[in-house]
Amino acid sequence: MTEYIVLSAILFTIGAVGVLTRRNALVVFMCVELMLNACNLALVTFAKQHGNLDGQIAAFFVMVVAAAEVVVGLAIIMTIFRTRRSASVDDASLLKY
Amino acid sequence: MLSLSEEIPLVEPTGADGAFSLLWLVIALPLAGAAILLIGGALFPQALKVWGHVLGTLLPIGSFVISLVLFVQLMGREEGDRQVVQHLYDFIQVGDLDVGMDLLYDPLTSLFLLLITGVGSLIHVYSIGYMEHDERRPRFFGYLNLFVAAMLLLVMSENYLGLFIGWEGVGLASYLLIGFWQHKHSAAAAAKKAFVINRVGDMGLSTAIMLAFVTFGSTSFTVISASAGAAEQHVMTAFGLLLLLGACGKSAQVPLQAWLLDAMEGPTPVSALIHAATMVTAGVYLIVRSNFIFELTDTAQTVVVIVATVTLLWGAIIGCAKDDIKKALAGSTMSQIGYMMLGAGLGTAGYAFAIFHLLTHGFFKANMFLGAGSVMHGMNDDVDMRHYGALRKMLPVTFFTFAIGYLAIIGVPPFSGFWSKDKIIETALVENPVVGICALLGAGITGFYMTRLMLMTFFTKERWEKGVHPHESPKLMTIPLMVLAALSALGGFLLAGDWIVGWLEPVVGHAEHHEPPLPVIVITLITIGVVAIGVAAAFVLVGQREVPREAPQDVSFATRAARADLYGDAINDGLVVGPSRQLTSGLVTFDRSVVDGLFSGGATVVAGVGILLRRVQNGFVRSYAVSILAGVLLVVLALLAVNLA
Amino acid sequence: MIAFWVLAPIMVVAALGILFVRKAVHAALLLAVVMVSLAVLYLALEAPFLFAVQIIVYTGAILMLFLFVLMLVGVDASDSLVETIRGQRVLAALGGLVLGLVLVIGVAQMSLGAVTGLEVANQDGNIEGLANILFSRYVFAFEVTSALLITAAMGAMVLAHRERLTPKPTQATIAADKVKAYAERGQHLGPLPPPGVFARHNAVDTPALLPDGTPAEVSVSRVLAARGVVRQPPRDVEEHERQQREQQLERGDER
Numbered sequence: 001m002t003e004y005i006v007l008s009a010i011l012f013t014i015g016a017v018g019v020l021t022r023r024n025a026l027v028v029f030m031c032v033e034l035m036l037n038a039c040n041l042a043l044v045t046f047a048k049q050h051g052n053l054d055g056q057i058a059a060f061f062v063m064v065v066a067a068a069e070v071v072v073g074l075a076i077i078m079t080i081f082r083t084r085r086s087a088s089v090d091d092a093s094l095l096k097y
Numbered sequence: 098m099l100s101l102s103e104e105i106p107l108v109e110p111t112g113a114d115g116a117f118s119l120l121w122l123v124i125a126l127p128l129a130g131a132a133i134l135l136i137g138g139a140l141f142p143q144a145l146k147v148w149g150h151v152l153g154t155l156l157p158i159g160s161f162v163i164s165l166v167l168f169v170q171l172m173g174r175e176e177g178d179r180q181v182v183q184h185l186y187d188f189i190q191v192g193d194l195d196v197g198m199d200l201l202y203d204p205l206t207s208l209f210l211l212l213i214t215g216v217g218s219l220i221h222v223y224s225i226g227y228m229e230h231d232e233r234r235p236r237f238f239g240y241l242n243l244f245v246a247a248m249l250l251l252v253m254s255e256n257y258l259g260l261f262i263g264w265e266g267v268g269l270a271s272y273l274l275i276g277f278w279q280h281k282h283s284a285a286a287a288a289k290k291a292f293v294i295n296r297v298g299d300m301g302l303s304t305a306i307m308l309a310f311v312t313f314g315s316t317s318f319t320v321i322s323a324s325a326g327a328a329e330q331h332v333m334t335a336f337g338l339l340l341l342l343g344a345c346g347k348s349a350q351v352p353l354q355a356w357l358l359d360a361m362e363g364p365t366p367v368s369a370l371i372h373a374a375t376m377v378t379a380g381v382y383l384i385v386r387s388n389f390i391f392e393l394t395d396t397a398q399t400v401v402v403i404v405a406t407v408t409l410l411w412g413a414i415i416g417c418a419k420d421d422i423k424k425a426l427a428g429s430t431m432s433q434i435g436y437m438m439l440g441a442g443l444g445t446a447g448y449a450f451a452i453f454h455l456l457t458h459g460f461f462k463a464n465m466f467l468g469a470g471s472v473m474h475g476m477n478d479d480v481d482m483r484h485y486g487a488l489r490k491m492l493p494v495t496f497f498t499f500a501i502g503y504l505a506i507i508g509v510p511p512f513s514g515f516w517s518k519d520k521i522i523e524t525a526l527v528e529n530p531v532v533g534i535c536a537l538l539g540a541g542i543t544g545f546y547m548t549r550l551m552l553m554t555f556f557t558k559e560r561w562e563k564g565v566h567p568h569e570s571p572k573l574m575t576i577p578l579m580v581l582a583a584l585s586a587l588g589g590f591l592l593a594g595d596w597i598v599g600w601l602e603p604v605v606g607h608a609e610h611h612e613p614p615l616p617v618i619v620i621t622l623i624t625i626g627v628v629a630i631g632v633a634a635a636f637v638l639v640g641q642r643e644v645p646r647e648a649p650q651d652v653s654f655a656t657r658a659a660r661a662d663l664y665g666d667a668i669n670d671g672l673v674v675g676p677s678r679q680l681t682s683g684l685v686t687f688d689r690s691v692v693d694g695l696f697s698g699g700a701t702v703v704a705g706v707g708i709l710l711r712r713v714q715n716g717f718v719r720s721y722a723v724s725i726l727a728g729v730l731l732v733v734l735a736l737l738a739v740n741l742a
Numbered sequence: 743m744i745a746f747w748v749l750a751p752i753m754v755v756a757a758l759g760i761l762f763v764r765k766a767v768h769a770a771l772l773l774a775v776v777m778v779s780l781a782v783l784y785l786a787l788e789a790p791f792l793f794a795v796q797i798i799v800y801t802g803a804i805l806m807l808f809l810f811v812l813m814l815v816g817v818d819a820s821d822s823l824v825e826t827i828r829g830q831r832v833l834a835a836l837g838g839l840v841l842g843l844v845l846v847i848g849v850a851q852m853s854l855g856a857v858t859g860l861e862v863a864n865q866d867g868n869i870e871g872l873a874n875i876l877f878s879r880y881v882f883a884f885e886v887t888s889a890l891l892i893t894a895a896m897g898a899m900v901l902a903h904r905e906r907l908t909p910k911p912t913q914a915t916i917a918a919d920k921v922k923a924y925a926e927r928g929q930h931l932g933p934l935p936p937p938g939v940f941a942r943h944n945a946v947d948t949p950a951l952l953p954d955g956t957p958a959e960v961s962v963s964r965v966l967a968a969r970g971v972v973r974q975p976p977r978d979v980e981e982h983e984r985q986q987r988e989q990q991l992e993r994g995d996e997r
Contacts, residue, residue, distance in 0.1 A: 001854050001857055002849060002850060002852070002853075002854060003746060003750070004746070004783070004787070005849045005854075006846050006849050006850060007746075007750050007753070007754070009842065009845035009846055009849055010754055010757075010842060010846065011753065011754070011757055011776070012845070013838050013841050013842035013845065014754070014757040014758060014760070014761065014838075014842075015757070016726060016837075016838055016841060017761060017834050017835065017837075017838035018760055018761050019719070019722055020719055020722050020723055020726065020830065020833075020834035020837070020838070021719075021761065021825075021830070021831055021834045021835075022761070022769075023719075023826075024766050026766050026769075026770075026808060026811060026812060026815065027760070027766050027769045029808070030760060030769055030770060030773045030808065031760065033773065033800075033804065034757060034760065034773065034776065037776065037777060037780055037800070040780070040792075040796075041780060041783065044783075044784055044787045044789050044792060045787060047787070047789065047860065048787045048788055048789075048857060048858075048859060048860055049854055049857055049858065050858055051858025051859055051860055051862060051863060052860075052863055053860070053863050053864075053868075053871050053872055053875050054875065056789050056791070056792055056868075056872060057872060057875055057876055057880055059789075059792055060791075060792065060795065060872070060876070061880075061883065061887065063792075063795060063796070063799055063800065064887050064890070064891065065887075065890065066800075066804065067799060067803065067804055067891070067894075068890050068891050068893075068894035069894070070804050070807060070808075071807070071894045071895065071897070071898045072894050072897045072898055072901070074807060074808070074811045074898075075897065075898040075901035075902050076901060077811065077815075078811060078814065078815075078901070078902060079901050079902070081814075081815050082904070087815050089717075089718050089719060090717055090718075090719070090826060090827070092718070093715070093716030093717050093718075094716060095716055096714050096715050096716030097711040097712065097714045097715070715827075717827055717830075719827060719830060719834075720827060720830065723830065723833050723834060723837060726834075726837045726838075726841065727837065729841065730837065730840060730841055730844070733841070733844055733845070733848070734844065737844065737848055
């Protein structure tokens with residue numbers, strides 16, 4: 001089962017790098033989803049490894065939370081876009097020294 | 098000076114019963130007066146203006162009556178039974194420290210009660226007239242009553258802590274009364290000076306009390322007198338020296354003498370009551386009361402004698418050069434207290450004479466201060482004797498009473514001062530010829546400066562300021578003068594048949610009689626002779642010449658030094674004030690540069706680091722995400738390191 | 743395992759694609775690839791319920807939501823790939839590389855031991871097994887989740903809501919505005935021409951032809967113009983006619 005975990009780690013890392021490099025808020029959000037999915041994969045893998053369903057339940061909860069997060073997050077992106085006419089995360093940089 | 102044959106009497110009081118249960122009332126009456134006059138001043142000022150001084154006078158008189166009754170009661174008791182203690186309440190009970198508010202009434206206290214309440218009441222009566230035109234007379238009487246209450250507590254307390262409360266109370270009253278006319282800068286400064294110098298002495302006394310508690314586990318006279326013999330010698334010496342420091346501060350003895358002359362800025366009745374008759378003698382009381390300590394330490398006793406001898410000459414010399422009548426009298430006070438201290442330092446043989454001189458001095462010096470006040474009253478509050486002269490006809494009563502005081506202080510038989518001072522000189526000669534001769538010399542100088550004062554004020558030619566019309570004071574002021582004059586004249590009767598020596602024996606112990614090196618009558622004649630020389634010198638130097646209205650400036654070094662209080666202030670400034678200022682300014686510089694520099698430097702460094710670090714807050718979410726990733730990496734690596742290790 | 747080895751490279755490539763494609767829509771589609779592949783992997787990992795949920799919720803709902811928002815924001819908005827924060831890309835690459843290496847090496851180092859498998863847990867069926875746990879041990883978390891979802895729905899509504907600050911325009915005001923615009927700037931009074939009208943094409947990306955034969959730019963959507971996919975009708979028409987003629991000629995040759 002190690003290979004699943006390794007895949008999960010690779011996907012997570014790609015997601016993390018995506019968050020760091022992409023500037024479009026929507027793409028950044030997608031990368032966050034990618035990271036969440038990578039975690040889910042690990043959870044489901046461990047569920048099978050250990051022979052109980054707790055991991056699957058955890059993955060299920062992650063999905064629910066992700067759904068809620070996406071709803072709110074996208075609404076925020078919408079609002080920002082509406083006021084700033086931009087979806088770039090770098091443009092919202094007023095809160096600084 | 099300590100010999101085994103002389104036993105130190107213990108303080109072994111019995112409980113207060115009968116009339117002695119009124120003991121607390123002696124303090125309570127003037128204390129109540131102070132409370133009413135000081136607090137009531139804000140509540141019903143108009144009423145106090147009318148009867149405040151009456152109340153303030155009647156209460157000390159009430160205390161005097163009770164004291165008199167108690168005195169008679171005490172006389173009626175057996176000699177071994179003349180110590181009474183009244184327990185009022187528990188004052189401090191913490192761990193091993195158990196201090197009760199106890200009042201001790203014994204022969205020594207009884208004499209003090211009579212002196213304080215008696216002379217105090219007379220001065221209260223005098224003040225009614227003296228302060229008549231003062232807006233704040235009720236407050237003045239409140240302060241006076243506060244002083245009387247504190248002074249009574251001082252002499253009645255059965256332990257050092259209660260004594261200390263009274264000690265500080267009289268210090269406070271002294272401060273308030275010296276600065277009573279605080280609109281005068283000099284009065285305010287004098288009050289402050291007296292307060293500060295007294296604190297030095299109080300530090301000694303409070304340290305002594307702490308030492309007593311550490312050594313004996315108690316501050317009670319009863320306990321300490323019982324166990325003092327078992328204490329180590331050096332502890333007792335330290336104890337004695339600390340007590341002496343306290344006594345020096347309160348009694349204006351060298352080296353803490355500088356405040357007394359400035360204290361004459363206060364109203365004259367204050368100078369008479371506090372700075373002549375009672376408070377300044379508290380140091381003498383302290384030493385006599387602590388006889389069970391001083392008897393055990395030769396060193397401390399010797400230091401007392403040295404301090405006393407220096408002071409009696411010091412004060413006398415100052416008295417010779419002062420043109421201000423009150424300051425001349427203040428120098429005289431300092432000198433006379435020196436005599437008392439000398440008596441107290443001489444041990445068992447001298448205690449009784451010290452107290453005797455204290456009493457007579459209380460009479461004649463209060464008399465003369467009040468007389469001086471009367472003169473000032475008639476001369477529009479001018480204190481410069483160079484502006485007096487030939488007042489004997491204008492102020493006959495004042496002159497007459499003042500003259501009796503004068504005869505008493507220079508020691509003319511049969512006036513009271515002769516008996517008391519003569520005895521001290523005699524005892525001093527027995528104990529130590531050098532000290533005795535110094536005391537004799539002091540008596541001569543006393544004759545000189547008092548005669549000079551007398552001549553410049555009441556004899557010689559008129560040198561009055563324009564528009565001054567000397568007049569005799571009202572009856573309210575002259576009657577106390579007459580009473581005090583009578584006491585000054587007759588005070589010597591206390592020594593009749595060695596009564597006072599026997600009376601105080603239960604407190605200070607019985608002294609073996611030592612034969613003086615010369616017959617007593619010879620010593621007495623020598624003393625009178627020395628005084629006569631001083632008086633004659635004054636007649637020649639002052640009485641036979643024209644007294645200039647302005648003090649001449651081309652005078653000898655000695656005169657200049659005496660006018661400057663023998664440079665007491667300069668010595669204080671040079672030895673204490675200057676170095677303290679230097680130290681303070683040094684510390685301020687240190688604080689400003691090093692301490693503040695350390696802090697502001699540290700703050701600057703932190704601020705600089707902050708200015709650099711804030712660049713991290715660039716507002717880009719992705720930069721923050723990088724640092725989060727770095728944190729994650731750290732945690733992962735740490736976990737791995739821990740797991741692999 | 744076949745499924746894994748087939749899907750894993752696809753997923754990694756698709757995920758890497760998200761990092762490098764310029765257009766957000768492409769990123770979303772690549773993400774869909776990853777997610778669907780993941781769903782299949784769930785099936786291989788004996789999680790049929792999650793398989794369904796992954797496809798329905800993630801791919802179906804969440805990803806569609808992304809696409810909706812993309813449409814609202816504008817599909818034409820493509821990222822510039824020039825980095826603006828100094829050192830950001832280097833740091834991100836370095837950090838990602840180290841993290842990935844540490845994770846991969848770390849995970850590869852451990853041996854998980856024998857696989858227990860879910861035969862026992864799933865013996866009454868996967869959904870029944872999940873339900874048993876969800877409504878017993880995790881029932882509180884489940885209830886809390888409902889609160890979370892309601893809160894999220896409320897939050898989205900509050901954020902998306904836009905307050906009307908001016909009165910709603912009526913037909914009359916709109917007409918008055920149009921006439922005013924015409925009077926001041928000579929703006930055309932009537933509706934904009936539809937695309938393709940009077941042209942030989944009826945596609946929306948082909949502008950209408952004006953009577954003099956020039957294309958009317960206003961007849962095509964601004965979005966298409968921004969994306970640069972507007973076709974040039976006369977040229978295209980001529981090209982088309984030329985091709986047709988050539989074809990006819992060829993046919994004629996064959997005949």
